[in-house]
Amino acid sequence: xxxxxxxxxxxxxxxxxxxxxxxxxxxxxxxxxxxxxxxxxxxxxxxxxxxxxxxxxxxxxxxxxxxxxxxxxxxxxxxxxxxxxxxxxxxxxxxxxxxxxxxxxxxxxxxxxxxxxxxxxxxxxxxxxxxxxxxxxxxxxxxxxxxxxxxxxxxxxxxxxxxxxxxxxxxxxxxxxxxxxxxxxxxxxxxxxxxxxxxxxxxxxxxxxxxxxxxxxxxxxxxxxxxxxxxxxxxxxxxxxxxxxxxxxxxx
Amino acid sequence: xxxxxxxxxxxxxxxxxxxxxxxxxxxxxxxxxxxxxxxxxxxxxxxxxxxxxxxxxxxxxxxxxxxxxxxxxxxxxxxxxxxxxxxxxxxxxxxxxxxxxxxxxxxxxxxxxxxxxxxxxxxxxxxxxxxxxxxxxxxxxxxxxxxxxxxxxxxxxxxxxxxxxxxxxxxxxxxxxxxxxxxxxxxxxxxxxxxxxxxx
Numbered sequence: 001x002x003x004x005x006x007x008x009x010x011x012x013x014x015x016x017x018x019x020x021x022x023x024x025x026x027x028x029x030x031x032x033x034x035x036x037x038x039x040x041x042x043x044x045x046x047x048x049x050x051x052x053x054x055x056x057x058x059x060x061x062x063x064x065x066x067x068x069x070x071x072x073x074x075x076x077x078x079x080x081x082x083x084x085x086x087x088x089x090x091x092x093x094x095x096x097x098x099x100x101x102x103x104x105x106x107x108x109x110x111x112x113x114x115x116x117x118x119x120x121x122x123x124x125x126x127x128x129x130x131x132x133x134x135x136x137x138x139x140x141x142x143x144x145x146x147x148x149x150x151x152x153x154x155x156x157x158x159x160x161x162x163x164x165x166x167x168x169x170x171x172x173x174x175x176x177x178x179x180x181x182x183x184x185x186x187x188x189x190x191x192x193x194x195x196x197x198x199x200x201x202x203x204x205x206x207x208x209x210x211x212x213x214x215x216x217x218x219x220x221x222x223x224x225x226x227x228x229x230x231x232x233x234x235x236x237x238x239x240x241x242x243x244x245x246x247x248x249x250x251x252x
Numbered sequence: 253x254x255x256x257x258x259x260x261x262x263x264x265x266x267x268x269x270x271x272x273x274x275x276x277x278x279x280x281x282x283x284x285x286x287x288x289x290x291x292x293x294x295x296x297x298x299x300x301x302x303x304x305x306x307x308x309x310x311x312x313x314x315x316x317x318x319x320x321x322x323x324x325x326x327x328x329x330x331x332x333x334x335x336x337x338x339x340x341x342x343x344x345x346x347x348x349x350x351x352x353x354x355x356x357x358x359x360x361x362x363x364x365x366x367x368x369x370x371x372x373x374x375x376x377x378x379x380x381x382x383x384x385x386x387x388x389x390x391x392x393x394x395x396x397x398x399x400x401x402x403x404x405x406x407x408x409x410x411x412x413x414x415x416x417x418x419x420x421x422x423x424x425x426x427x428x429x430x431x432x433x434x435x436x437x438x439x440x441x442x443x444x445x446x447x448x449x450x451x452x
Binding site: 001002004005040067072076096120122167197221 | 266267270271273274299300301359367369370371372373374375376377394396397398399400414415434437438439440442443
């Protein structure tokens with residue numbers, strides 16, 4: 001039986017993890033490779049590395065980092081952040097990334113999704129969407145790391161992304177992100193139920209119950225979180241044992 | 253050991269090379285006929301589409317060479333699918349080593365009541381494990397799958413998985429082995445299966 005996936009997300013800047021972590025047992029908690037390998041060992045099902053490096057020059061170090069990750073980590077991983085051309089994608093996949101995630105650049109140039117899917121297959125193309133529920137009760141797409149609002153509704157963009165060849169949706173609710181009050185169940189459920197591709201829910205995880213909820217009530221295929229794992233508020237092995245006890249199919 | 257990886261235009265092989273490196277094994281990536289024939293083992297990887305992969309094999313004459321190989325060969329993902337007779341992906345004639353077909357997961361036919369997502373992405377279990385490829389691999393171990401097309405159940409199936417229906421997670425006929433899952437990305441279990449192949 002296909003299991004629900006637990007995915008830690010690591011933010012990378014200039015080749016280092018940001019959002020400090022308190023992994024005392026790591027030689028270098030700022031090293032994405034070491035942290036990624038530790039998560040893999042603890043039972044993470046996949047990893048997402050999000051590069052938030054601002055300058056183009058420094059981004060070139062990303063492919064070297066991806067190679068190091070691929071060399072040491074024995075589970076699949078996605079790399080995102082600033083990918084705007086098929087060339088960007090090729091460099092990362094050839095370095096050993098399994099998938100790339102696209103966000104703002106794909107919104108501005110939807111053909112990018114199609115180009116990536118044709119060049120490398122839909123399974124390599126994760127469409128990341130940052131979304132926010134406005135006062136009118138609708139979820140809208142935001143760009144540039146949540147700084148720029150658009151008039152396009154999240155569901156419509158996700159649906160278009162599927163038609164263009166996206167293989168998965170990584171859905172981040174800005175309303176929930178950082179609250180630790182749980183995932184956005186309504187929009188996650190709508191995408192999970194109405195789109196034919198897997199949906200990774202992100203934003204708001206603060207307790208093990210929240211993962212059970214997003215899997216059982218919103219039918220997400222995967223749950224992604226950052227700080228609760230980095231700060232060891234939840235251990236992946238405990239989370240999986242909890243989910244298994246709840247009857248959620250997980251890899252243990 | 254003299255290990256060769258078939259070089260052709262079918263996705264990146266970097267992950268396979270790194271997985272072998274973690275096992276302490278070097279491999280030669282080659283499309284040279286002599287090197288392929290001389291290898292102790294051959295890995296036949298594949299990511300992407302069956303049609304373009306098959307076209308690339310034919311262009312290099314590798315389709316006939318692969319069929320003549322006598323040493324253990326391991327097809328991975330699309331590499332496994334190409335061992336079959338035919339794939340529904342772009343209606344592609346494949347190598348015809350395994351007399352069975354590769355089909356598309358059609359949610360509405362397979363599972364009309366509870367729709368399944370296509371591609372299948374993630375960790376699924378394998379069972380009814382056979383042959384030395386699965387030495388010391390417990391029944392219902394989890395492996396990582398990413399695929400929209402599946403190999404139908406057939407007499408050469410050596411590992412079964414279920415995604416709306418049962419399909420062949422791995423196959424073996426004579427010296428040809430194939431795994432639909434990404435053994436190179438399947439954590440410890442994947443490493444064990446890869447090691448078992450190297451030990452065949």
